Amino acid sequence: MFQSFTETAQPEQGPPRLARLRHAMAGAGLAGFLVPRADAHQGEYVAACDNRLAWLTGFTGSAGLCVVLNDVAGVFVDGRYRVQVNGQVDTGHFTPVDWPATRPGQWLAQHLPAGGPVGFDPWLWTPAQIDEIATALPDGVRLVPSDNLVDAIWQDRPPPPRGPIQPWPETLAGMTHAEKRAQLAGSLRASDTRAAVITLTDSLAWLLNIRGTDIPRNPVPQGFAILHDDGRVALFTDPAKLDDAARAHLGTEVTLATPDAFGPALDALDGPVQLDRKSAPVWVVQRLEAAGVAHTWAEDPCILPKAQKTAAEIAATRAAHLRDGAAVCEFLAWFDAQPAGTLTEIGVVTKLEQCRAATGKLLDISFDTIAGSGPNGALPHYRVTEGSDRTLHEGDLLVLDSGGQYLDGTTDITRTLPVGTPGEAERAAFTRVLQGMIAISRLRFPSGLAGRDLDALARYPLWLADQDYGHGTGHGVGVYSCVHEGPQRLSRLSEVPLTPGMILSNEPGYYREGAFGIRIENLIVVRDAAPVTRGDGATQLDFETLTFAPIDRRLIVADILSAPERAWLDTYHAACRDKIGPLLSDQSRLWLERQTTPL
Incomplete structure (x- = not known):
């Protein structure tokens, strides 16, 4: 577990x-x-x-x-x-x-x-x-x-992690690490830059098609790298992390050294050297300046290519989401059969993790499961402990935000579940949150827009009721990597244009302190939108939904939804039946059919 x-x-x-x-x-x-x-x-x-x-x-x-x-x-x-x-x-x-x-x-x-x-x-x-x-x-x-x-x-400070580094299959990545290194090296040469220093762990994992176990829930290795303009990479990490298979995967153009060698390697560089002022440690800048090595500021060269998933990565993550959606449905069917007052938050977390583990493919959860009932649900990043564990009571709402790490993808899904009969205020707020999630899901938008241009659309139904939420509408997500991955976001703070292949969460919410919380979340991927008949022919984008699990209809005030919103929900639920149904046990498949009948 x-x-x-x-x-x-x-x-x-x-x-x-x-x-x-x-x-x-x-x-x-x-x-x-x-x-x-x-x-x-x-x-x-x-x-x-x-x-x-x-x-x-x-x-x-x-x-x-x-x-x-x-x-x-x-x-x-x-x-x-x-x-x-x-x-x-x-x-x-x-x-x-x-x-x-x-x-x-x-x-x-x-x-x-x-x-x-x-x-x-x-x-x-x-x-x-x-x-x-x-x-x-x-x-x-x-x-x-x-x-x-x-x-x-800190006298009893834990030792640094030494988790093994493993190759990530090129069939899932869609590119070899030699192709990635050559692509980025060409960009360095085009800007007259001799090398780039890479310090972000997920950039390191992406560039070299490797994964690690140094950070809980995030399959990335700790280390530093120097990418040269001829495509060579110097990797600085604990050599004990790599077995013969990992070393063979890296090949001869990726040299391996201990972290202690990172400083002397910086000293020996012939600049200019590219640094990301938003992620490189000040220590690296000090070291280069002390050695007289010129540096320039530019974004980590892996950031944007990493975010724009290949066709192979998107196909892999689709498969992971279907597997994960089936596990979530098995849990939801079980949850509905439990009488009010018999479950605790820890019991919910434990059962959901068991359902994911039963797939036989789960490598880790993608973050610590959030299972907040009643007032705990009003804490967007609540994490249950034995001291805070709460019994689910009649009338509660349960915010259940969870995800899995599979070799072929990273998932992140939130469903809000009623315990017994929900209140009218809770149902109205839930429906407004659902309207915001549907608005993003149905959206077509011109190429070149950023998350800041779309974020308000998810909030508009809540704003009409003088309600809002204090977090962004969505974050980027990796593929068997970090569940929070930049640079793209659905947020009023994000100026990064959305481009095809970017995976994001779509998760509006509402939180009433001391009372209840609501959040609904699916993952989506940016794609080229199909042409519109008699349109202007401009390049437009839309979203493909990756997550499939039913949205609880007991919390929906159907009269608040417009006809197109109801049609979207019915179509989505039909897709859940078609895609997830064949993967379920007989009992859970019957439950899914009942939960996804048209509004």
């Missing part, structure tokens, strides 16, 4: 650790220290040894920052975690800060009026992040690179 919940832990409380960190700050001559939730690769998920923010503060969300000063420690979290942070940190010693409404630079200007040096670990921060903080600082407050003071006081 890939356990998505934790036992109720009894760790050392935050204040003694905070006191030790402040003592270390005094010894280093620092007035403050920055503790991000980050590692040297700037991924969203981190290994246990890099989860410094949780160790110091108790906050376990996937994004955040603690700014520690001598008399105050601010924990910066965004709208997804404003309720969660208050339940996890000792607010007598840590002060939650609304981020990005209040930015770290502004907060430092207010809370460090006398000025002083504020330390940061240059491995854990990018130039873009440091520049953003520095621009808001007053005279006298300065950011200075420092040894990591948390590591110095």
Whole structure:
């Protein structure tokens, strides 16, 4: 089992650790220290040894920052975690800060009026992040690179991960890593750049058609790489991670060295060297500058090609989603047979993971399952523990957000389920969320538009009722890779044009604090839209739905839906019967037929 919940832990409380960190700050001559939730690769998920923010503060969300000063420690979290942070940190010693409404630079200007040096670990921060903080600082407050003071006081810090690296089949990738290296090397030559430094783990995995086990739920290996303009790659990772098959897969044009050799290799480069200021550690910039190696700023060269999936990747992920959809349907049929008051959130998580494991193809879950009932459902990124586990009661809504990692694809699906008879307010809000999800699913749009241009369409039905949600409408998704993959998003903040082959989630929601939550999520892939008769002939795009599992009709107020919306839902449910039905047990297939009859 890939356990998505934790036992109720009894760790050392935050204040003694905070006191030790402040003592270390005094010894280093620092007035403050920055503790991000980050590692040297700037991924969203981190290994246990890099989860410094949780160790110091108790906050376990996937994004955040603690700014520690001598008399105050601010924990910066965004709208997804404003309720969660208050339940996890000792607010007598840590002060939650609304981020990005209040930015770290502004907060430092207010809370460090006398000025002083504020330390940061240059491995854990990018130039873009440091520049953003520095621009808001007053005279006298300065950011200075420092040894990591948390590591110095973390006596039982877990060791770095050493998970095996395995080849990912070229039949699923659609391109050999030699073809990928040659393609990107050509781009380097076209820009008169001699090499590119790659630090993102999923970029490394994509470029070399490899996968790893260093990061929980994300099948990527930790390491660094230098891509040269002739297509050669120097890979810096623990050599013990690669067996003979992995080494043979990489071939002679990919050289292998330990992470300790990364710095000397940077010193020896003949610039200019391409760096991504949004993902490369400050340490890399410092090293190149100290060695006199010229560098230029450009986006990680793997980012966009990785996002534009090949035909083989799309075919593979379709197969993974059908398998996963069948597992979800087996769970939903079981769930409907359980009387109210007999299930707990942990019981739900355990059963759903069992259904996925029963496929025989599950390699891991794609993230810790979110199973929030009643008020817990109002926490968009809630994770059940033995201490928070809640029995599902009559009238509750259950937000169930989950996914699987299969060799041929990564899935992510959310369904909101009623326990017993749902309330009218809940049904009305659910229907408005469904309208937003359908709007994105049915959309045709001109080529060149970005996520920021589409996000409002999912919110419009909620806005009419003075309702909204505090997260983006969708994120990019990999293929047997990270469940959150950039650069594309359905978000008012995203300026990346959507192009064919990009996979995204489509997940509007609504959350009433202390009462209930709602979210409906399918994955979709961008494709060229079919021509419209007597249209203008402009290039347009639309979405293909990848996820197939029924949407609970007991929560739908059918009169709110328009005729085209009802038609979309009936067509979608018919596709669920056709695609998923043959994969189900007899009992679950009968359940699916009942759940997908036309409105």
